Amino acid sequence: MKTPLALHNLLHQPLQTGVSIAGVAFALLLVFMQLGFMGAVAFTATNVLEQLEFDVLLRAPDYLHLYEAGQIERGELKVAANTPGVRSAQPLWISVQNWRSLPTRAQSQDEDFQSQYLPIAVMAYEPSSPVFRSPQIQALSNQLREDTILLDESTQADYGPLDDQPLIPFLPWRLGRFSDADVGRETEIGGKSFTIAGLYRLGTGLAANGALITSPAGFARMAPIDINTTTSLGLLQLDSSDAGQQAQVVERIKQRLRVIPPGVRPQDDNLEESTGVMTVLTKEEALAAERFRWLWQTPFGLIFQMGVVLSLLVG
Template identity: 25%
Template sequence: MFTDLPLAWLQLTREPSRLLAAVAGVAFAVLLVFMQFGFSEALYASAVRFHAALVGDLFLINPQTSYLVLTRQFSRRRLYQVLGFDGVESVNPLYAALALWKSPYDGSARNIFIVGFDPTQKVIDLPGVDVNQQFIRLPDVVLFDDASRPEYGPVADQLKSSKAMALDLEQGHVSVQPSNTVSVEVSNRRISIGGLFRMGTSFGVDGTLITSDLNFLRLLPNREKGLIDIGVIRLRSGVSPEAMRATLAAYLPHDVEVLTKRGFMEREKAYWATTTPIGFVFAFGAIIGLVVGLVIVYQILFADISDHLAEYATLKAMGYTNRYLFSVVFQEATILAVLGYVPGFLVSLWLYHMAENATLLPLRMSLSLELTVLGLTVGMCCASGAIALRKVRSADPADVF
């Protein structure tokens, strides 16, 4: 197919302005697809960061739970029933809810996600949690997510500026004196932020607090201690999570759902992909980008073929088949795909960095994403070439001679 590549290249470069317009059109389509896919992957990755940080093999939830921020409670007794099974090492109840945060800086109010658990147990594995977990045993003391939205105020900066605090979240080294706290109001109750951890935001969570189960119930007095949001189950070494999940699901009543960690994460992703319009919007945006690129490349190829129709007819008269001429068109389409992909990819890298800083969402350029978009770009351009082939078929040597 590429034995006569110079012919396709020479035809494209004959009019540099047209080639530049085609490359710009493809680059725009590539950029749009990269951004849509990037935000889509960031949506799902950020949605399950909390799930991934839970130290457990199996999880109990209420089947009516929609997603992490909109949970339904179930009886804590269900979780303790699990302790009777061989292979279960430990269980931990976890409370989760949205609470109203009142900024100590400007008085503004906004929702914040708050999680409570037994501070004597290792339930959440996030940078900063282990070394600060001792402080949430104190009444009305919480930990604040260092990667929360800036609208919550410079809480982290205020804590970090304290001379008594040596903070290195990246390496997990944090030293905080109990007196070095920031006082805020949550759910109309004055509390103290005694330390920081790092998780990050998502489409459903702008900021997060971690505290003890007792502090959680103080902040939300309408919640019953016997009703929990998530049951975290740790299994003994060598026990199959899938096999134990099936055993527990068959034993426990239908008012709870048993999930593996992977199943727990996939359930959350499925909510955002199917129940909310966000997943559809991102997919639709990527399709629109491909359609725009397809139309632009088709117009460029059609115009190029029209300009060289006499040459194509001459080649037919010389004995060249339609198959050969088709290969030239597909070569042009592939060249346009590669030339447009490179600038689109480079601009996307820059925009990923800008968007991640602005939104605090995990926008990452992965090899699988790069190859996927490259494949879609080549397919888009080849589809444009296939549509434009009708013009090549119309090339008749009799019109020239």
């Protein structure tokens, strides 16, 4: 009978074997945890872009991420819309404004309650031409007016849902979420009064703890820009879904517009002031660029990538 030498080696010092197995398991746990965190960053970075209806994206050369998109001229969007092969071209306005926190049901009875001003992501589009894939948002588009908003249910409790309670008593962390009880409440955004007309669930992304949608007229009340001449992004839908034909249309668009590659910023002062400078990306390129931004150019991604490396070294 053969002697199971390997098994005897493992069982010869069971305590040492157990410690070794626990160490390897702990290292693997750390690696997979960090990979999970890094994957969450990549997913959250693009969850809003994924829900936008577009095949080609027009954006400013100083674009950093979705909520710091810069501005492009709407005239250039019209030029792109007249390119053969382009079915539609829709503007999308994006900004970050100050939201005045609302009192919860309990806080409304507190005479000493003081509102806070918190940054919130604001998006606006023409209600007659929905740009979001979400059926929930499309169904609520007819509620958008110059003084109404749709609020993302994922907006954190610090913004003041009516039905809220502490996660742990006497600590600042909150448990509540915005719900149907908040529909009809008035709030202040960018110093202007708005009514919550409905709720949707999309996700706020990495750069904001809250998000909302409004109409172009409502956006103009919040942000000091001329919505008739500028927009944040241009969303183009093409006639064909064939990759080869789409590439040809993209080349035609680039020929009609003054285009610079992604990540390159104009150096000439006159060029910076030109109304025809922008970047043209397919949807896949736009999503990849957004992931790259958050994974490689922000502390979020770099910390988790360092965590993966350190976990491997610990192992």
